[in-house]
Amino acid sequence: MQYEAPGLALQRATTINVSRTGVLIELTHDDVPAGTVRFRLNFAAVDRQTDFPDLICEGRVVRIEPGAAGGWRVAVTIDNYEPVRPAAH
DSSP states (O other), X not given: OEEEOTTOOOEEOEEEEEOSSEEEEEESSSOOOOSEEXXXXXXXXXXXXXXXXXXXXXXXXXXEEEOBTBSEEEEXXXXXXXXXXXXXX
16 A cells, blocks of 8 residues: 655555554554545455455544554544546556
């Protein structure tokens, strides 16, 4: 997953869990987002057989905690989203 936040360049994160209302991501760097975050959920990256569209999401950071292997786990709400079809390969 990739995300953007005010004051940060485009960053990479690992998606740990997704629910209807939010996402839990793990970071291996110290550029921890705060406030509003914009991110893209790519379901085909998990299941290549899915026809579910990617979602461009916007949400708020609601929790930050130490990650399992260093780094950080960050919980983000999904306040708004827009479906987009992945590019054809």
